[in-house]
Amino acid sequence: xxxxxxxxxxxxxxxxxxxxxxxxxxxxxxxxxxxxxxxxxxxxxxxxxxxxxxxxxxxxxxxxxxxxxxxxxxxxxxxxxxxxxxxxxxxxxxxxxxxxxxxxxxxxxxx
Amino acid sequence: xxxxxxxxxxxxxxxxxxxxxxxxxxxxxxxxxxxxxxxxxxxxxxxxxxxxxxxxxxxxxxxxxxxxxxxxxxxxxxxxxxxxxxxxxxxxxxxxxxxxxxxxxxxxxxxxxxxxxxxx
Numbered sequence: 311x312x313x314x315x316x317x318x319x320x321x322x323x324x325x326x327x328x329x330x331x332x333x334x335x336x337x338x339x340x341x342x343x344x345x346x347x348x349x350x351x352x353x354x355x356x357x358x359x360x361x362x363x364x365x366x367x368x369x370x371x372x373x374x375x376x377x378x379x380x381x382x383x384x385x386x387x388x389x390x391x392x393x394x395x396x397x398x399x400x401x402x403x404x405x406x407x408x409x410x411x412x413x414x415x416x417x418x419x420x421x
Numbered sequence: 422x423x424x425x426x427x428x429x430x431x432x433x434x435x436x437x438x439x440x441x442x443x444x445x446x447x448x449x450x451x452x453x454x455x456x457x458x459x460x461x462x463x464x465x466x467x468x469x470x471x472x473x474x475x476x477x478x479x480x481x482x483x484x485x486x487x488x489x490x491x492x493x494x495x496x497x498x499x500x501x502x503x504x505x506x507x508x509x510x511x512x513x514x515x516x517x518x519x520x521x522x523x524x525x526x527x528x529x530x531x532x533x534x535x536x537x538x539x540x541x
Contacts, residue, residue, distance in 0.1 A: 312465055346527035348466075355516060355531035356458075356466070361523055399466050403525055409482045410456070410468035410526055 313338060314400050314413035321419040322390045330416045332383045332400030338411060340381035343403040347376055347385045350397040350415075359398075360385060387418070395420045423447040425517050425532035432538045438505040441535045443517030450498035451475040454520035456528060457491065457502045461513040471520065472500060507539045 315333040322328040332345060339345055347360040358367050360376035363383065375386045383402075387394055400413040428442040443455065457469040470481035472491040479491045490503045500517055515535045518528035 344523075344525045344527070348528075355533055356518075356528070357531075358521070358527060358529050361521055361527040361529075362525070365523075367529060401466075401527065407483060409470075409480075412466040412468065415465045 312414035313404055313407070313411040314402060316400060316413035316416045319417045319419065321421055323421045324390055324392065326390050327386060327388045328390060328418065330385045330398050332413050334381050334402060336381065337406040338402045338404040339378065339383060341405055345376065345378050345383035346401045348399045348401065350399065356399070390420055392420050394418060423519065423530045425519065425530055427517060427532040427535045430536040432540065433507050435508055435539055435541055437507050438503060439507060439537050440501055440503040441515050441537070443500045443532050445498045445500065451495060453522055455493070455500040456518045456520060457515065458518055459513040459515045461510065469502070474500065509539050511537065512539045513537060
């Protein structure tokens, strides 16, 4: 299983707000390491959505936002759109493993 | 614009090795670490390690130490990932990904992926 824990799936209707959680431990998120988020659309390479817990790269809509507290982080998506249907992954660094770690991924379904 | 273009799909037998290339363009190759990440069918993302294109220094994930080798050729701005002693569970899409260079590792540009299939 993954070092970072995400819910396997979330869903929401168009226009609604959804959040995806990412839970770690004292050797990764809880140690102060940044959390980053990626979107994987079917058949495409991952896309960076959020870096450094809450920063959006240019071109990413402000409907996407990130936050971090304690040993957890969250990705929020407001004004849900059909094209948001994708897999989402969180990523951080783990000092025990001395390397990059990912969450197991969350499949977002737009109803 | 930044582009990472990977080599084509590979089919290998168990025990063999595979070498995947990642041609970078649109930025100064030596200024950004290059990472390799894989995704097995139906599974999540898995970090394999990085190479510093400037020095050639590497850092591999514990799981792959002894089996993976990352190299680069700065003259053609290309990074390589070689995985040896392949097993069936190495069947996956392999991505190269550029380090954003922000305070901690994150990946701002990704290659299109190279599918490696290990089958007898």
